[in-house]
Every structure is written in structure tokens, then in C-alpha cells.
Amino acid sequence: MADKIATREAYGNALAEFGSVYKDIVVLDADLAEATKTCIFKKKFPDRFFDCGIAENNMYCVAAGLATTGKIPFASTFAMFAAGRSYEQIRNSIGYPHLNVKICATHAGISVGEDGATHQCNEDIALMRTIPGMVVINPSDAVEAKAAVEAVIKYQGPAYLRFGRLPISIINDDPEYKFEIGKAIKLADGIDATIIANGMMVEEALIAREMLMADGISVAVINMHTVKPLDKEMLLAEAQQTGAIVTSEEHNVIGGLGSAVAEAVAEICPVPVVRHGIEDVFGKSGPAKELIEHYNLNARGIVEKVKQVIEMKLR
Amino acid sequence: MANVLELKRIANDVRIGILDAVYNAKSGHPGGALSSADILTCLYFSELNVDPANPTMEDRDRFVLSKGHSCPAYYSVLAHKGFFPKSELVSFRHTTGLLQGHPDMKTIKGVDMSAGSLGQGFSVACGMALSAKISGKLYRTYCMIGDGESQEGQIWEATAFASHYQLDNLCLFIDNNGLQIDGKVKDVMNNMPYSTKFKAFGWHVINIDGHDMEQILNALDEARATKGKPTVIIAKTVKGKGVSFMENQVGWHGKAPNQEQYESAISELLANKAALGGN
Numbered sequence: 055m056a057d058k059i060a061t062r063e064a065y066g067n068a069l070a071e072f073g074s075v076y077k078d079i080v081v082l083d084a085d086l087a088e089a090t091k092t093c094i095f096k097k098k099f100p101d102r103f104f105d106c107g108i109a110e111n112n113m114y115c116v117a118a119g120l121a122t123t124g125k126i127p128f129a130s131t132f133a134m135f136a137a138g139r140s141y142e143q144i145r146n147s148i149g150y151p152h153l154n155v156k157i158c159a160t161h162a163g164i165s166v167g168e169d170g171a172t173h174q175c176n177e178d179i180a181l182m183r184t185i186p187g188m189v190v191i192n193p194s195d196a197v198e199a200k201a202a203v204e205a206v207i208k209y210q211g212p213a214y215l216r217f218g219r220l221p222i223s224i225i226n227d228d229p230e231y232k233f234e235i236g237k238a239i240k241l242a243d244g245i246d247a248t249i250i251a252n253g254m255m256v257e258e259a260l261i262a263r264e265m266l267m268a269d270g271i272s273v274a275v276i277n278m279h280t281v282k283p284l285d286k287e288m289l290l291a292e293a294q295q296t297g298a299i300v301t302s303e304e305h306n307v308i309g310g311l312g313s314a315v316a317e318a319v320a321e322i323c324p325v326p327v328v329r330h331g332i333e334d335v336f337g338k339s340g341p342a343k344e345l346i347e348h349y350n351l352n353a354r355g356i357v358e359k360v361k362q363v364i365e366m367k368l369r
Numbered sequence: 370m371a372n373v374l375e376l377k378r379i380a381n382d383v384r385i386g387i388l389d390a391v392y393n394a395k396s397g398h399p400g401g402a403l404s405s406a407d408i409l410t411c412l413y414f415s416e417l418n419v420d421p422a423n424p425t426m427e428d429r430d431r432f433v434l435s436k437g438h439s440c441p442a443y444y445s446v447l448a449h450k451g452f453f454p455k456s457e458l459v460s461f462r463h464t465t466g467l468l469q470g471h472p473d474m475k476t477i478k479g480v481d482m483s484a485g486s487l488g489q490g491f492s493v494a495c496g497m498a499l500s501a502k503i504s505g506k507l508y509r510t511y512c513m514i515g516d517g518e519s520q521e522g523q524i525w526e527a528t529a530f531a532s533h534y535q536l537d538n539l540c541l542f543i544d545n546n547g548l549q550i551d552g553k554v555k556d557v558m559n560n561m562p563y564s565t566k567f568k569a570f571g572w573h574v575i576n577i578d579g580h581d582m583e584q585i586l587n588a589l590d591e592a593r594a595t596k597g598k599p600t601v602i603i604a605k606t607v608k609g610k611g612v613s614f615m616e617n618q619v620g621w622h623g624k625a626p627n628q629e630q631y632e633s634a635i636s637e638l639l640a641n642k643a644a645l646g647g648n
Contacts (some may be wrong), residue, residue, distance in 0.1 A: 080503065102503065103533070112526035119496020122431075122474075122482060125503070127496075130381045143489055151474050151483040235484075 058221035062127075062160040064196035065217045066091025066314055068203040069128060076207050079118055082129040084110045088128040088159040089219075110135045114143040114157070121153040124206060131168075133159035133216060137178035138300045148212050149185040157182075157214045158207050162306035164332065165220040165254065165344035174337035180309020182214040183282045187255040189213040189235055190282040190302070192311070194256035197226040201233035209235060209286055218304075220342045222254045226277075238285035244274030245361050247298040247367070250289075252278050253313055254331075255302040261353035266360055273300075273360055284314050286322060293323035300359045302330040304351055326366035330359045371472070371611045373582045378411040378645045379449060380502075384611045385638050386445030392631040394462035398619040402442035404546040404579070404606040405513060409434075409446045411585040412511055421451035424478040430498045430508050435490025436515035438546060438623070444468050444477075449464065464567040488521030490514070495531050498539035498599075508618030509593070515540040517549030520558050525570075529597040532571035539599040540592040544579065546608035548619050554626025567601045586614050612637060 073079050073095055085108045087093040110131050117127035130136070133206035136159040137144070148155045159178060161356030166174045183190045189209065193199040199217060206213040218339065222289045225241075241256070242263055251259040264274055274296055276288060299319060301312035319327050319355035332349055346352055381408050386527060391397040397399075412589035413419070417430040434443045441461065453467065458465030467477060471485025481497070484490040486613045501508055525639040531539050543563055567574045573595045577584040585604070592600035608622070609615030612634040624635060 078502075104499065106530060107526075107533075109523075109526035109530070111488075111523045112495070115492030115523070116487045116496035116499065116530065117445035119433075119482070119493040119498075120500050121491070121496075123488075123497055123504075124427075125500050142486060143492075146486040146487045147483070147493055166395055 058194040058223055060219055060221045061193050061196060061217040062219060063356055064199035065076055065158060065160065065203060066094035068200040070141040072147045072204060073099050073102065073205055076126060078124060078126045079207065079345060080104070080125045080127050082106055082111050082113050082117055082127055084108055084135065086131050092130050095290045099366050101237060110140045111143045114140045115153070117155045118147040118151070118153050122160040126154060126156065128156045128158050130158045130160060130364040132173060132338040133162035133175035133178040134173055137181045137214065141294040142290065143180050145185050149188055152187050152211055152212055155212050156259050158217065159210070159214065160217040160218045161254070163170060163278065164337040164345045164351070165218050165304060165342040167219065167345060168339050168364040170339035172337040176306040176332045177309065177336065178216060179281055179305050179311065180313070187211060189280065191235070191280050192252040193279055194253060194277050195222060196223050197224055197231065198233060199266045201278065204232055220254065223257050225257050233279070236280045236283040236285055239277040239279070240274065240288070241277055241295045242275040244296055246296060247271040247300060247301060247363055248276060248292040248296045249280045249356060249360065250276045250311070250315055251302040252281065253304050255304055255351065258353045259302055259356055262356035262360065265357050271360065271364065278311060279314070281311050283315050284318055286318050289315060289318050290322050293319055293325045295324045298363040299325060299327045300330055300356060300363050301327065302356050305331050306334055308332040308334055323326055326363050328359045330356055330365040374645065376410055376414055376582045378642070379414055380499070381529060381638055381642050381645060382406045382609070383410055383442060383445040383449055383545045384457065385635060387441040388460035388626070388631060388634050388638065389638040390441040390444060390458040390468070390577060391625045393459040395625045397441055397625060398438040398463055398623045399441065399615060399625070400548065401436060401439040401515060401544065403612060403615065405439045405544045405609045406442045406540055406610070407580045407582060408513065408544070408585055408604055409442050409594070410588065411572045411582060412448045413450050416587060416589050417511065418508065421479065425441060426454060428468065428506060428508050430584055431450065431481045431494065431510040433484060433490040433494040433497070433511055433512045434472055435484055435494070436487065436518050437485030437490065439544070440472050447479040453477070487518040487524040491524055492527040492530070494539060495527050498531070498536040499534055501538050502534070502536065505586045509540065511540050511542070513544055516545045516554050519543065519563065520560055528567065528572070535597055536599045537596050540589070541599065541601045543601060543603045544606055546606040548608045548617070548622065551621050552619055554574055564604050571598055573600040574604045575597050575600065577602060577604050579606035580610055596638070611641070
């Protein structure tokens with residue numbers, strides 16, 4: 055397994071790499087270029103990088119204006135200030151006119167760590183996926199982060215990409231790996247239940263699968279990197295195959311991947327769904343790894359939920 | 370370029386279109402539409418490089434109506450310019466109509482940006498102007514905000530941004546009609562004076578009477594000639610201008626006239642049309 059790398063780092067590198075190919079890319083940041091890693095692009099293409107200062111609402115509308123003229127703006131800040139503070143700007147000035155703006159938010163979830171609750175956005179996916187026409191992607195590692203950046207460059211329309219601060223393992227090292235917006239990736243087959251995860255929880259889902267196997271439980275693992283549009287074909291197949299679903303995400307269990315999956319499953323093939331994530335609470339300060347344990351955002355937490363959903367299935 | 374008398378005649382026709390739109394919609398915002406009508410007429414009939422036959426022409430000048438609720442004036446100007454038939458005006462705000470309650474760029478020809486949520490269009494215009502700078506294009510970007518709208522914090526984020534990036538290809542109008550929904554701007558939330566604020570942010574500031582065509586045209590000339598900084602034209606206007614019973618009345622911010630009021634307004638505008646020697 056390769057060295058751990060944060061998806062924000064992969065994002066910055068991808069921007070700098072694709073910036074040579076796609077000359078219409080323009081990058082905006084709100085005084086966080088060093089943290090969001092757009093600084094890597096800035097260094098290479100200073101004439102196409104614009105710091106907007108600590109004024110996110112203006113930044114997202116400037117991005118909208120750039121998009122109306124054919125530019126491909128990538129506008130970055132922390133998830134809290136992108137999806138949170140600028141929700142209405144994104145909804146009205148990017149979503150409603152369906153403009154080609156790439157909202158790339160870093161420092162999502164509790165793995166932000168020491169900065170604490172005010173900076174740990176566990177609600178961004180919920181907010182963004184309610185906007186009609188918005189693509190919402192939460193990559194599971196550096197490989198997928200880069201692939202997602204390339205995919206949204208080629209996609210015409212608004213997209214929200216979520217990146218993390220914490221270095222995480224590379225899991226998409228399969229030479230056959232292929233990223234497609236809205237197409238989930240099946241990482242493992244199973245019989246008793248299906249774990250549907252995204253972001254840093256995909257790796258935990260794979261670990262949980264190993265742990266469950268020791269207990270004689272067989273679970274499938276799906277990487278649902280795109281929350282919107284949701285891969286309903288994959289959901290239907292899994293609901294029919296295993297008849298029990300656990301979702302896992304570094305996000306509030308309200309409104310995110312878990313909600314999206316539960317909504318869809320309820321309509322296409324009702325089977326028990328148990329959501330694993332932040333249990334509708336605010337985060338707190340601490341090293342990311344300690345917080346992950348504190349909030350049970352780990353393989354152990356997923357294992358508990360899988361056992362719970364299997365019990366429900368057998369009832 | 371149209372001459373001043375011609376612009377006055379067009380603006381009067383534009384006002385008739387505003388009344389037709391709002392009356393038939395039984396809702397909408399006549400006050401701020403009427404206060405902005407002369408400026409919008411000057412922009413579209415004298416200043417902007419736009420082509421109704423090719424509304425998405427790449428190098429066209431851009432305009433963003435950040436105070437989107439004044440769109441009856443915007444739509445009427447666009448219709449008179451030929452972007453879409455004038456007959457659309459009477460289906461303004463209708464479920465089956467083309468013209469949305471606030472501008473929608475996806476469906477309405479000639480609209481460069483959807484707007485209506487106050488404070489946002491100005492920033493969008495900054496993005497359009499920045500894009501021209503990046504690409505070395507010569508088109509100019511114009512934007513109009515309201516004085517009440519300038520209470521939005523984002524207006525001042527954009528004010529700093531435009532100055533910081535020296536967007537001299539950007540020209541902002543403030544439709545300074547002095548009224549907002551809850552009353553006089555100075556009573557609701559006094560954020561005046563605007564001149565010194567914009568000057569302090571590094572802008573070129575021009576103060577005009579927003580109903581004097583010559584002053585509007587001269588200000589546009591001055592804005593175009595100003596290099597190294599963006600220009601704001603603070604236009605003193607009268608809310609409801611051109612319909613005497615609506616003038617300077619807070620109540621006409623967002624209310625449609627009844628039939629009697631509509632007929633009275635139209636006859637006043639037709640009398641003005643005759644006085645201007647129109648057909």
C-alpha cells in the first residue's frame with residue numbers, strides 16, 4: 055500500500071496538472087490556498103489564479119460570472135464556508151442558471167481535527183444535493199480525487215467536490231480502476247449485507263468486511279463516490295442481492311449519503327437500511343485520529359451497524 | 370447611437386411596457402422598474418454592443434440586473450430592442466409565460482445572468498469583467514444595483530474585489546431612488562453616503578440625475594475613458610418615475626395597479642408620448 059495522501063493534496067496536484075491541458079480553467083480561493091492546496095496551481099499558473107480574500111459569497115458569484123463567459127472556474131475554500139456560508143449564492147447564482155462552476159471544498163467532516171466544530175462541516179452533502187442539477191462527489195482517496203477533478207472538467211454543469219484534510223490510504227490501486235460520474239464501484243462481493251460508503255469511510259468499510267468475515271458474515275462493499283446523481287441501478291442490484299444495506303460516511307447521518315440511499319431504496323426495493331456516520335451532533339477539537347475513534351467513524355462502528363441490519367433483515 | 374429625444378421616446382414606450390407587464394401579472398415591482406427605465410434604455414439603445422439576432426455573441430458587452438425585481442423595465446427594454454416579441458410582456462409572471470418574476474438567463478434571450486437574490490449580481494458582473502481581463506477581450510460589463518440592495522454585505526465584498534483587480538472594464542449603476550420596501554433607505558438602514566464609500570474603495574465615482582439622458586450618456590463616456598479603476602455611476606432617481614401617482618411612494622415598490630390606476634398611468638404616458646412627438 056502506497057503512502058497516505060490527503061485528497062486535498064491530490065486536488066491541488068490535479069488542478070496544476072490539468073491546468074496545462076485545459077486553458078479555460080481559472081482557480082479562485084478565499085485566503086486558504088495553502089490549506090486547500092490550490093496554491094500548487096497558483097504557483098504554476100499565477101495569471102489564472104485569483105485570491106478573493108475572506109469573502110466566499112463574492113467568490114462563488116465571481117465564479118458564476120466567469121462561467122457565463124466560458125471559463126471553467128474551480129472555487130475553493132473549506133466545506134463549511136462553501137456549502138455552508140455560500141449555500142444561497144451557490145443555489146441561486148450557480149445552481150439555478152446551471153453554470154459550469156466547480157465548487158471544490160476541502161476540510162470536510164470531523165477529520166479537520168483540532169479546529170473543532172465551527173470548522174468541521176458534516177452537513178455539506180445534505181445542502182448541496184438538494185440543489186437541482188448539482189453533481190455531488192465525495193472521493194475515497196487521492197486516485198479518485200484526481201479522477202473526479204478530470205471528470206468534472208469534462209462535465210458541463212455545476213459540481214460539488216468534497217476533499218479531506220487528513221492523509222488517507224490509496225485504495226483505488228486496481229489498474230482497471232475507472233471513474234465515471236454517477237457510477238458506483240463495487241469493491242467486493244457479499245451475501246449477507248452491503249456496505250455503501252464514500253470518502254474516507256470506504257477504506258474502513260473494506261476493513262470492516264475483513265472483520266466480519268472472521269465472524270462468518272459476508273458483506274459486499276460499494277464505493278458510492280457520487281451522491282448525486284445516485285447510482286440507483288447498483289442500489290437495486292445490491293438490495294436484491296443481499297437484502298440489507300449499511301451506509302457509511304463522514305457526515306451527519308441526516309441528509310447525506312445515508313439519506314440518499316435510504317430514500318432511493320425505499321422507493322425501488324425496500325430493504326432495511328442502517329446509516330453509519332456522525333449521529334446528528336457537532337464535532338469537537340482533537341487530533342483527527344482521536345476524533346475518528348471518538349465518533350466511532352471506523353471499521354468497528356460499521357461492523358456494529360452491519361450486525362444490526364442483518365438482525366433486522368432476519369426479523 | 371440614438372439621440373436624446375429618441376431615447377426619451379423609447380424610454381416612454383418602455384414605461385408603457387412596464388405597466389402592461391405588471392398590470393397583467395397582477396404583481397411585480399413597478400416602482401424600481403420605472404426608476405431604472407431611463408438608464409436601461411440608454412444602455413441598450415446607445416451603449417451596449419449587443420445583437421438581438423445573436424444574443425450569445427461571444428464578444429458582446431454584458432449587463433447584469435443585480436436588482437432583479439426591476440425586471441419589468443429590463444424585459445421591456447429587451448423586447449423593444451428586439452430580443453423577444455413585445456407581446457411576451459403581458460404574460461410576465463404567468464405560469465405559462467416566458468418572463469419569470471426575476472430574470473432567468475436560461476430561457477430569456479438577452480439576459481446575461483439570472484438574478485434576483487439581492488447582492489449577488491454585482492459579484493457575477495465582476496466575474497464577467499475579470500474574464501475579459503484574463504482573455505484580453507475588449508467587451509465591457511455593466512451592472513445595476515439598488516440603493517437598498519447596497520445594505521447587503523456582499524456588495525462591499527464585490528466593491529473591494531473590483532478595485533483590487535482594477536476592473537476598469539466594469540461600470541456599476543446605483544439606482545438611487547431612496548426607497549425600499551419598509552420605507553426610506555435612510556430610515557430603514559442608513560448606509561449613505563455612497564460616493565465617499567466607493568471613493569475610499571478606490572473607485573471612480575460619478576454622480577448624475579438618473580433621468581437626464583444627456584447626463585447618463587456623458588457618464589457612460591466618462592466611465593469608458595476611465596482606466597485603472599472601476600466606475601460607479603450613482604444615479605439619483607425617482608421611484609415610480611413617469612407615473613405621477615406612483616412617484617416617491619413606498620407603496621408602489623411591489624404592487625400592481627388596479628384597472629383604474631392602470632388606465633390613468635397609461636393615459637399619462639400616452640400624453641407624454643404625444644408631447645415627445647412620438648408616433
